[in-house]
Amino acid sequence: MTTNTEKQTRPGLRHGRTNEFxxxxxxxxxxxxxxxxxxxxxxxxxxxxxxSARIGTLHDARWVLFDNDTRLMFATNFDGDWDAYIDDFAKYIPDIFDAILQHTENYPGISAPDIKDHIVAHQATACSYFRTYPEATVKDIGKALRVQEKFQSLLDEAG
Known part of the structure; x- marks a missing residue:
């Protein structure tokens, strides 16, 4: 069995600079x-x-209860490295992850030494994954929105 300290290929598809999870x-x-x-x-x-702002690489997240509320899905799209993404959850938002997942079977806690192994054991790779702008990171999108806001402000002032 591979541990969270060994370099390995992680599940999930990549499209451009973004990964599905x-x-x-x-x-x-x-x-x-x-x-x-x-x-x-x-x-x-x-x-x-x-x-979401604390994580900084998170595009979106979905939590879904299904199968008569006996199963829970957590699905996201993120920029960058899988291990760094999990580390960010543990560093920046451990309380929410623990608050939700404590209600699932065998959850060890986001700070547990084997959390990455636990996550890999529950991760499924999508059959297909599409992003409209696969090369745009969360930071790129935020910057573009700020530029657009300033530009619109200049147009409003000139008008």
Whole structure:
């Protein structure tokens, strides 16, 4: 078995500078409502935006309960290296990852030494994966939006 300290090929497809990342977990019996409550907490949307900004390479994220709430999917697209991405979750947003995944079977915690092995064991590589702008990173998109905002402001002032 490969450990998280050995260099290895990680699951997931890459398109340009962006990777897909899809995990499937078994939800502990009776715990699905606790997962739903996390996402329904007042202020969660603001926390979500803050968490995405902290990661800095996260394009999008989806959490889905399915199979009569017995399974949980977490799927994202991100820029860069797989190991660095997981390290960023542990460094910048461990509380939310632990809050949700504690309700899944055998979750060791985001700071556990074997967390990368656990994640790989639950990751499935997509059959196909498309990005509209595969060479645009989150930072590129943020910069383009800031330039567009300034440009529109200049046009408004000139108008």
């Amino acid at each position: 899809t995990l499937f977990f078994d939800v502990k019996p009776g715990q699905s409502e606790k997962i739903r409550q996390i996402f329904q907490q007042p202020g969660f949307e603001d926390r979500r935006k803050e968490m």
